[in-house]
Amino acid sequence: MFSGKRALVLGVANKRSIAWAIARRLAEGGAQIAFTFQGERIEKSVRELAESVSSPLVTELDVRDDAGIDRVFGEVADVFGGELDILVHSVAFAAAEDLEGRFTDTPRDRFWMAIDISAYSLVATARAAEPLMEQAGGGSIVTMTYLGGERAVPHYNVMGVAKATLDSSVKYLAWDLGQKNIRVNAISAGPVRTLAARSIAGFPTMEAIVEERAPLRRHVDADDVGAAAEYLLGDGAKNVTGTTLYVDSGYHAMGM
Numbered sequence: 001m002f003s004g005k006r007a008l009v010l011g012v013a014n015k016r017s018i019a020w021a022i023a024r025r026l027a028e029g030g031a032q033i034a035f036t037f038q039g040e041r042i043e044k045s046v047r048e049l050a051e052s053v054s055s056p057l058v059t060e061l062d063v064r065d066d067a068g069i070d071r072v073f074g075e076v077a078d079v080f081g082g083e084l085d086i087l088v089h090s091v092a093f094a095a096a097e098d099l100e101g102r103f104t105d106t107p108r109d110r111f112w113m114a115i116d117i118s119a120y121s122l123v124a125t126a127r128a129a130e131p132l133m134e135q136a137g138g139g140s141i142v143t144m145t146y147l148g149g150e151r152a153v154p155h156y157n158v159m160g161v162a163k164a165t166l167d168s169s170v171k172y173l174a175w176d177l178g179q180k181n182i183r184v185n186a187i188s189a190g191p192v193r194t195l196a197a198r199s200i201a202g203f204p205t206m207e208a209i210v211e212e213r214a215p216l217r218r219h220v221d222a223d224d225v226g227a228a229a230e231y232l233l234g235d236g237a238k239n240v241t242g243t244t245l246y247v248d249s250g251y252h253a254m255g256m
């Protein structure tokens with residue numbers, strides 16, 4: 001399904017990462033995949049995972065760093081002959097102390113940090129991907145969101161505000177980049193046990209409520225999200241852009 005396609009995946013931290021579940025699907029379909037990682041702490045595990053899918057490029061990127069984004073897309077252009085078909089954006093961060101207590105108490109600097117890392121990074125990387133995708137005749141971009149950007153979910157707090165920014169950015173990017181046959185979509189996942197999820201104080205409650213109230217009364221796992229990304233990133237979704245696909249056992253459809 002992805003034979004001959006070239007992908008860049010942002011956001012693998014370890015084998016539980018949603019980005020890794022997506023990368024595995026891409027690799028199984030025959031794509032070549034470049035990876036970025038953030039920080040020395042996770043470098044080894046990302047390099048090992050990347051090696052298992054014969055990745056041609058593993059490079060460091062903090063998405064707050066514009067020069068770093070330019071460098072990484074230069075490296076991607078070098079390994080993929082100036083072209084890119086797929087960008088997976090699976091990156092988010094908020095300070096742990098802002099994922100407990102009251103949203104009202106979020107300080108200014110950490111409010112902007114959450115939005116910078118979790119939402120503006122999609123805009124910056126989509127812009128950097130644009131010329132490479134144009135060269136490839138088009139492309140597909142997928143990012144990861146959560147219902148907490150549309151409704152108030154206790155403890156999700158500033159990350160919900162960042163997801164609202166991300167959701168809106170998906171639509172504006174879809175409009176701008178659609179002329180170049182570049183599609184931009186989001187997947188809204190139900191709670192999945194990952195490194196990032198562990199920093200949300202109310203995460204066990206979020207899981208318990210999904211089990212009780214979602215129409216399918218069961219959890220989703222990272223591979224369910226991988227399967228949805230496989231669809232959105234593939235040619236089967238060639239006329240799908242600017243949308244959000246919910247992979248949450250139907251929880252978003254409920255009123256209570």
Ligand code: NAD
Nearest residue numbers: 011012013017018038062063091092144191192194195196
């Ligand atoms: P994860 O911890 O495996 O992935 C988060 C990634 O963000 C990590 O690889 C981390 O290195 C990266 N990151 C954080 N700050 C960064 C920075 N400044 N520069 C570059 N990278 C940075 O957790 P995950 O759950 O797989 O998260 C992936 C995405 O899925 C996030 O956008 C998250 O909000 C979203 N999501 C997760 C869930 C869930 O329940 N796990 C549900 C819905 C949406």
